[in-house]
Amino acid sequence: MVSRRLPATDDRIVPGTEDALSIDLDGTPVDGLRGQTIAGVLLGSGVLAWRRTSGSGKPRGVFCGIGVCFDCIVTVNGQRDVRACQRRAADGDRIETQHDALPEPTTENDPFGDRT
Numbered sequence: 852m853v854s855r856r857l858p859a860t861d862d863r864i865v866p867g868t869e870d871a872l873s874i875d876l877d878g879t880p881v882d883g884l885r886g887q888t889i890a891g892v893l894l895g896s897g898v899l900a901w902r903r904t905s906g907s908g909k910p911r912g913v914f915c916g917i918g919v920c921f922d923c924i925v926t927v928n929g930q931r932d933v934r935a936c937q938r939r940a941a942d943g944d945r946i947e948t949q950h951d952a953l954p955e956p957t958t959e960n961d962p963f964g965d966r967t
């Protein structure tokens with residue numbers, strides 16, 4: 852899959868002026884346009900995945916694109932679990948990818964008891 856941002860001259864919707872912005876993804880600057888979501892900025896720059904699943908560590912990015920699946924969560928300016936497809940990007944936003952390991956089973960969170 853290839854993602855890219857169309858130049859305004861090729862956009863049939865004829866958008867207004869393009870106000871550039873820059874966000875930081877784990878220390879790497881990523882350029883976008885005012886009005887784009889964080890997911891839109893990342894996808895437009897060719898970044899397809901920015902989270903890893905807890906169990907198998909598989910890459911995730913946008914799945915539903917409408918705020919339902921939570922596959923796209925990132926940390927934005929220190930706030931965890933932000934849906935990148937729902938948050939509009941702001942110039943200077945600091946985005947951190949997320950990867951959380953599954954918790955170890957304990958007697959409190961394991962309803963079936965001892966699994967050893």
Ligand code: FES
Nearest residue numbers: 914916918921936
């Ligand atoms: S892609 Fe599904 S919630 Fe963002």
